[in-house]
Amino acid sequence: MxxxxxxxxxxxxxxxxxxxxxxxxxxxxxxxxxxxxxxxxxxxxxxxxxxxxxxxxxxxxxGRPRRPPGPGELAIESAITALGADRHYYRGRDALEMAGSRTFEEVAAWLWQGRDEPREPEEGAEPWRARAEGVAAAVAAQSGLPPGLLPLDRLHLIAAALAATDPLRHHLDPEGVVATGRALIAGLVEALPAANRAPGGGRGGEGSGGRIAERLWNRLCPHPPGDAGLLRAFEAAMILLADHELAASTVAARVAASVRADPYAVVASGLGVLSGPLHGGASYGAERLIAEVADPEAASRVVGERLRGGEPVPGFGHAVYKSGDGRAALLMDLVRAAAPGHDRLAAAEAVLAEAARRRLPEPNVDFSLAALGAVAGLVPGAGEAVFAVARTAGWLAHALEEYGRRGPLRPRAVYVGPEPS
Structure with a gap:
């Protein structure tokens, strides 16, 4: 040359x-x-x-450039969660790996502050404990609600009651938001009706010790977690659902935070959007699907009837993970390991087999969450509540980013109406 x-x-x-x-x-x-x-x-x-x-x-x-925003998408710079081919990453860490080795509290701290929280709280550190006045007000506010109300419907009211009784809710400095986040998540859990009276299953601040996952289990399951494997799967589900980049509810939460709404209002905004059947409410549809499969032989009929009626089969397909949702696979594996031979697991497996036979899209995390609920015997609508409590950690992480910025988020419309006169 x-x-x-x-x-x-x-x-x-x-x-x-x-x-x-x-x-x-x-x-x-x-x-x-x-x-x-x-x-x-x-x-x-x-x-x-x-x-x-x-x-x-x-x-x-x-880092690799992400694709340009598609129709209906809003691009916002964030250092919290990245989406991969089949999984997501919390501040660079594989969320699936974290689900297998971390507690929910540790993952929330990582999302909020980008640093590891010690297993044993440091002296002077704020514990994950609800404010007693807030829980009492939230419990009282539910006294007139109809019986059989789903947990997610209660969480809307609980969040409002917790906010009304917290005089420090307008402190938007990072330390204040983190302290509020711990108390808020604990309050959401502790103000729910207790499904069992195991330690940590009390109400109104009673028995509020233990990890958040165990406390929430006792609100959503009529019996204590007799199998450590199922409780581990339950906490893994919370970790996997703690954040997922700019999902619809997170966009709502960020918009609220961008105009300096307090953390409770941020969470209320997220809860309002999460309840939609195309978002957090999808797990309830998958839950009812599995419940209809009284035995594995019924799976073909149950899936076939939905398809014949032109309905989507809940729990299958994902807008991001076209080739398979790694969260779903991990959570199903944890359920299989914890309860081999369980009749509700057999029903879920039959639905998976029927979906594969009919070449439906791959299962998503909503299906695995519903399978966990069926095997564990959780109350109806428990999956939505797990999703909501877990995602509160993510909403507050995004709120912290917005509180550190100057201006409000202001999307612009592409006007296609009549010419202004």
Missing amino acids: RMADEEQLSGWIDAKAAAERLGVKPATLYAYVSRGVLRRRQAPDGRRSLFEAAQVEELARR
């Missing part, structure tokens, strides 16, 4: 080196070129593509 050619190639690397540095397939490099993310040139021999080394290095440090 001539000296001029060597000088001309200085600062450029071939496709193999660029792909290895970025951790992508060579085909992805050319997708980046077509989107204007990377520059490419031909080598003097005409047989190789070259990429600017400095640009590749900058991209490697910054």
Whole structure:
């Protein structure tokens, strides 16, 4: 090669080196070129593509570019959760791995502050304990509610009662929001009616010790967690659901926080959107689906009737994870390990087999959450409550980001109405 050619190639690397540095397939490099993310040139021999080394290095440090927002999507910069091909990452950590080794409290602290919380609270640290006045007010507020109300419907009222009795709710500094978050989540749990009277299953602040997952179990399950494996699966579900980037309820929560609404109002905004059947309410549909399968032989009829009626089969398909939801797979594996041979697990497995036979989309986390509820014997609508309490951690993490910014979020409409006159 001539000296001029060597000088001309200085600062450029071939496709193999660029792909290895970025951790992508060579085909992805050319997708980046077509989107204007990377520059490419031909080598003097005409047989190789070259990429600017400095640009590749900058991209490697910054992270892979996400695709441009699609129709109906709003792009907001956030350092909390990244979505991968089949799983999500909390501040760079694999959420599936965290679900297998961390407590819900540890994951919430990581989402809020980006640092590990010690297993034993430090001296002077705020505990995960509800304010007694708030719980008492929330319990009293529920006295006139009709029996059989689903837990998620109660959580709306509980959040409002907790807010009304907290004189510090307008403290929006990071330490204040974290302290409020701990008390708020504990209050949401402790003000729910107790499904059993195991330790930690009391009401109105009674028996409020133990981890949040165990406290919530005692509100949603008529019997104590006799099997440690099922309780572990329950807490793993909370960790997996703690955040999922800019889901609809999180956008609502961020908009509220951007105008400096207090943390309780942020959570109330998220709860309002979460209840929709295309979001957190989807687990209730999957729960009822499994409940209809009295025995495995009924799965074909139950799934077939929904398809015949033009209804979607709840618990299958995901807008992000087209090839499979890793959260669903992990949670189902935990349920299988905890309760092999359980008749409700057999019903869920039969639905999965029937969905695969009919080539439906892959199951999502809503289905696995419903399967956990069926096997554990949780009260109707428990999946929605698990989702709501867990996602409160994520909503407050996003609120903390918004509180640190200056202006409100203000999406703009693309006007398509009549010409203004």
